Amino acid sequence: MSSAIANSIQLLMEVSSIISKVIEFNEKVFGIEQRNGIVRIKIHRDVLPYVAQKLATTKGIYMRTMMASDERDLEGVYRLYYLFGIDREHINIVLEVAVPQEDPKVPTIVDIIKAADWYELEAHDMLGIEFIDRRLYRLVLPEDWPEKVYPLRKEYSVQDLMKLYRPKAVEYAKEIGAENIVVIPIGPYHPALHEPEFFEVYVSGERVIDAKYVGFMVHRGIEKLGENMKYDQVPFLAERICGICGFVHSTSYCQAVESALNTDVPERAQFIRSIILEIERIHSHLLWFGVALHLLGYDTGFMHSWRIREQVMVLAELLTGSRKTYGINVVGGVRRDIDNDKIRKAIEVLKNVEDEFKKLVEISINIPQVIARLKGTGVLPLGEAIALSLVGPTARGSGLDRDVRRDYPYAAYRYISFRVPTYSEGDNLARTLVRVDEVFESINMLYQLLDKVPSGEIRVESWTVEPYRLGVGSVEAPRGEVIHVLLTGRYSPYRWRVRAPTYQNLPAVSIMLKGVDLADVPLTIASIDPCFSCTDRAIVIDIGRSVIKTIPIEFLSLKGSKAIR
Amino acid sequence: MVKFLKILPIAIKTGTVTIKYPYQEPLITESFRGAIEIDPNKCVGCGACTRICPPKALTMTIESNTIILKYFVGRCIFCGMCADTCPEKAISITKEFELATGNIFDLYADVEHEVKTCPICGKTFITRKLSDKIISKVPDIPLETMDLCPDCRRKETLKKFIGVPE
Amino acid sequence: MAFIETISIGISMLLYIFFPPLLDGIERKIKAKIQTRYGPPTVFQTWYDIIKLISKELKIPPTLQYGVFLLTLAFSFVIVVLYLLSYIPVSLNIYMLTIVIILIVSLHSILAFVSILSSNPFSIIGIFRGLTIDIVNEMGFLTSILVYYLTIKTFNPSIKSFLLLLFSLLFVFIVSYVGSKRLPYDLHEAEPELASGSVIEFSGPILALYLYLHLIDRYTMVALPIAIGVAIGLQLSPLISLLLIHVIAVVIYVFFGVIAVLLGRSRIDIAVKTLMLIYLIIILLWIVVKLI
Numbered sequence A: 001m002s003s004a005i006a007n008s009i010q011l012l013m014e015v016s017s018i019i020s021k022v023i024e025f026n027e028k029v030f031g032i033e034q035r036n037g038i039v040r041i042k043i044h045r046d047v048l049p050y051v052a053q054k055l056a057t058t059k060g061i062y063m064r065t066m067m068a069s070d071e072r073d074l075e076g077v078y079r080l081y082y083l084f085g086i087d088r089e090h091i092n093i094v095l096e097v098a099v100p101q102e103d104p105k106v107p108t109i110v111d112i113i114k115a116a117d118w119y120e121l122e123a124h125d126m127l128g129i130e131f132i133d134r135r136l137y138r139l140v141l142p143e144d145w146p147e148k149v150y151p152l153r154k155e156y157s158v159q160d161l162m163k164l165y166r167p168k169a170v171e172y173a174k175e176i177g178a179e180n181i182v183v184i185p186i187g188p189y190h191p192a193l194h195e196p197e198f199f200e201v202y203v204s205g206e207r208v209i210d211a212k213y214v215g216f217m218v219h220r221g222i223e224k225l226g227e228n229m230k231y232d233q234v235p236f237l238a239e240r241i242c243g244i245c246g247f248v249h250s251t252s253y254c255q256a257v258e259s260a261l262n263t264d265v266p267e268r269a270q271f272i273r274s275i276i277l278e279i280e281r282i283h284s285h286l287l288w289f290g291v292a293l294h295l296l297g298y299d300t301g302f303m304h305s306w307r308i309r310e311q312v313m314v315l316a317e318l319l320t321g322s323r324k325t326y327g328i329n330v331v332g333g334v335r336r337d338i339d340n341d342k343i344r345k346a347i348e349v350l351k352n353v354e355d356e357f358k359k360l361v362e363i364s365i366n367i368p369q370v371i372a373r374l375k376g377t378g379v380l381p382l383g384e385a386i387a388l389s390l391v392g393p394t395a396r397g398s399g400l401d402r403d404v405r406r407d408y409p410y411a412a413y414r415y416i417s418f419r420v421p422t423y424s425e426g427d428n429l430a431r432t433l434v435r436v437d438e439v440f441e442s443i444n445m446l447y448q449l450l451d452k453v454p455s456g457e458i459r460v461e462s463w464t465v466e467p468y469r470l471g472v473g474s475v476e477a478p479r480g481e482v483i484h485v486l487l488t489g490r491y492s493p494y495r496w497r498v499r500a501p502t503y504q505n506l507p508a509v510s511i512m513l514k515g516v517d518l519a520d521v522p523l524t525i526a527s528i529d530p531c532f533s534c535t536d537r538a539i540v541i542d543i544g545r546s547v548i549k550t551i552p553i554e555f556l557s558l559k560g561s562k563a564i565r
Numbered sequence B: 001m002v003k004f005l006k007i008l009p010i011a012i013k014t015g016t017v018t019i020k021y022p023y024q025e026p027l028i029t030e031s032f033r034g035a036i037e038i039d040p041n042k043c044v045g046c047g048a049c050t051r052i053c054p055p056k057a058l059t060m061t062i063e064s065n066t067i068i069l070k071y072f073v074g075r076c077i078f079c080g081m082c083a084d085t086c087p088e089k090a091i092s093i094t095k096e097f098e099l100a101t102g103n104i105f106d107l108y109a110d111v112e113h114e115v116k117t118c119p120i121c122g123k124t125f126i127t128r129k130l131s132d133k134i135i136s137k138v139p140d141i142p143l144e145t146m147d148l149c150p151d152c153r154r155k156e157t158l159k160k161f162i163g164v165p166e
Numbered sequence C: 001m002a003f004i005e006t007i008s009i010g011i012s013m014l015l016y017i018f019f020p021p022l023l024d025g026i027e028r029k030i031k032a033k034i035q036t037r038y039g040p041p042t043v044f045q046t047w048y049d050i051i052k053l054i055s056k057e058l059k060i061p062p063t064l065q066y067g068v069f070l071l072t073l074a075f076s077f078v079i080v081v082l083y084l085l086s087y088i089p090v091s092l093n094i095y096m097l098t099i100v101i102i103l104i105v106s107l108h109s110i111l112a113f114v115s116i117l118s119s120n121p122f123s124i125i126g127i128f129r130g131l132t133i134d135i136v137n138e139m140g141f142l143t144s145i146l147v148y149y150l151t152i153k154t155f156n157p158s159i160k161s162f163l164l165l166l167f168s169l170l171f172v173f174i175v176s177y178v179g180s181k182r183l184p185y186d187l188h189e190a191e192p193e194l195a196s197g198s199v200i201e202f203s204g205p206i207l208a209l210y211l212y213l214h215l216i217d218r219y220t221m222v223a224l225p226i227a228i229g230v231a232i233g234l235q236l237s238p239l240i241s242l243l244l245i246h247v248i249a250v251v252i253y254v255f256f257g258v259i260a261v262l263l264g265r266s267r268i269d270i271a272v273k274t275l276m277l278i279y280l281i282i283i284l285l286w287i288v289v290k291l292i
């Protein structure tokens, strides 16, 4: 215990030393402000790489998210908010960099912090900010998006953007006079597939040499949409960011608004939020467990896992009114209360789930094929996990002990005790076991939460908006940390930045895939539990002949005969 | 070694959990929120629900001399915010969720309201019911200007106080 | 040929033709029960599927023109195999057995060849995995039948003999299980998320024919060793032995069905290694027991 305290004191000193180091550039630092555990450091863009370097070398610091926002009508600048967190400290360090509108250029920090890669590309796509000394390419926007149209700039309304962009497929259909014919895109993004992601997997024989990810096929512009919705409507939109763990997004959003406005959420509401979050985690992990078994060909385990999950879904419906997208979060609390009768039923269901899941895990983990294909495949070393600022079970499976519930306590997690399961092997088995352990841990947490629910109001009477306040809300989703950063506006959020865990974790997949067998690719991709929690059809590219869409027949057959020899 | 056999007793004990839907009743708990139902008698056409509805499943349109409150269940996310908001408690949440249909018009439900037309400028501005409601709720409201649209009402009130400008 | 023998061959052939889809229906029902599902409405579902597929329009993909011809050829092979299988209880000798084995192996080759004709990159992954397993298993098949035949021919009620019988039985049934392309060795259809096997190239009547052939093949692979055993070991009247063969075959088939539900899918490298190892161990054990 005392070592933990010493540790945190040391970290705090490091933070203050960073701050003091930052202050060395006195005319380049415009101010430091501390409020609600958020340290805001306004710096000149020239010193960004230096400060980032200082932060990156500090132990336990990782990049949580970056928000780029268009504040030209306020101060005539774009502004970048780099958000860093420290493991086990409840501190967010925000580097604020103003970017003048006439010259929107910022030095890149990718070579210092790997995780910044996508954030910079996205800021370039959406706001037209140039990052110097790095390769910039389109990440989020489609290829046929018009040049020099940056959707998150305030001059474009959602309606404008919808008029501006028509996918080329429609034009083509007009050209051949086929407006009324339904166009079915066939290929890697086929609608019948689980999820519009796309991995290029380079194989030699059955062994994967490299893999590239191409994504953002369904960028829906939710952040932009949120800027036109009222505060109390956004939670319902946020909940639809993910089809499995939507509640984490609405909670995260509400927490961001509440933290920006200093709203005190009644304790009962905090407990209800925690209860629903944990129920969501159980159903999500059971779903994932089933899908993983299905990918390993053990469909019986898949069916039983989902059978057990069904009870949790019904329980969620009983408590909230919906099986999914519960729709009970509003800023300042929740909309549906729970009573003793429901608590009793919940405990009954949880007991049953605990019991059944324990048996199922024991059986399915011991299926010879399952264990053979989980153990030692898709290894992710701890060093890479730290370098990429990974989150959630993916990080914990590699021995990186990071959990927002403990590190940045929110909702009712500060009132209960729990364990954060970690495994150090970094393979698919470790990630599976992390999730399995978490299910039991969640059930344990739910017993405590359901037992301790305090009485009282479930939402604040009313709250008032103060514009241009910064708020951060983060939640440990089943897949890892979800973080929403928000700048308040008068009637709707002025800028709302969402970062889902998969955004942070996907770059790790390429590392895991190197050297695995082709047959284990789906499982390995699924092992980070990508949002929607399904895997994809991959295209196979033969390096030797550099031909796309061709399977190296010679290699495959060679493998076959080699194997026999 | 033979742990995988242990699934058999579990399967036997559990039996069959899937059901012959729709021939058997689906499981819905008492808290389930389905499509909403608007009671045309209670609704006064204030429009509060259309402003809160997150996906804009409820909309209001003015057509000649009626205001139509349109509910398109195809957009509805069954959140129940409208029911929470309605001052008249005209909206109730049903348990209806089997809404698939071959005819898109089955997905619409309309409540029509007679609209008030301003006798001076001819603008339509409010439903008659809402106006009646306001009259009944607010004591000593100036009845003579209640028929006018907000613009004309302001002008008329001004006229009363400072006289007709030449 | 005696009247009773002709009758029993006829009945047996009818059973061989009618049983496989029905057994598949039963297997699907069992699978559903173990997975706590309701499953297909009746055990005749596979039959209905095949009939429905046959009634669909005929679409021959350009790469499969020869494939269709080969499939019909395979069908005539199957009929001959079924006839010979039904004839086994009446009289069995090594020459006839050789013909049956040759026919079955060539049937497998034809089916494998048809699948290679596919030009779909996704299915080729699965096809080659399937072929790799097939090659291993086909060798296993040849050896196992030989070992089994030898064991039964020289059977006498002694412990050594029983041991030999046990090993050879194990051998033939493992081979016939792997040959049935059930889990964990259904690598032919590969990972549904990543790739498929040749089946995705077929549709309508061709798919029906392919499935039907595959199901009959599964059943014959189970029935063949039983037929040999019953014919040589028990020497009953043709009608009784034919009934006995089918009863045992059905029991074992259903048992295979239960096993398949309980396991996961293997990976090609693991699968080949495990199979080679198992076959090697069994053969060695058999030889060791035989020699002492």
Ligand code: SF4
Binding pocket: B038, B042, B043, B044, B045, B046, B047, B048, B049, B050, B069, B085, B086, B087, B088, B089, B090, B091
């Ligand atoms: S809020 Fe209620 S009274 Fe107002 S328009 Fe909607 S349904 Fe009618």
Ligand code: SF4
Binding pocket: B036, B052, B053, B054, B055, B056, B057, B058, B075, B076, B077, B078, B079, B080, B081, B082, B083
């Ligand atoms: S239930 Fe929600 S989505 Fe449906 S009409 Fe009411 S407010 Fe709109």
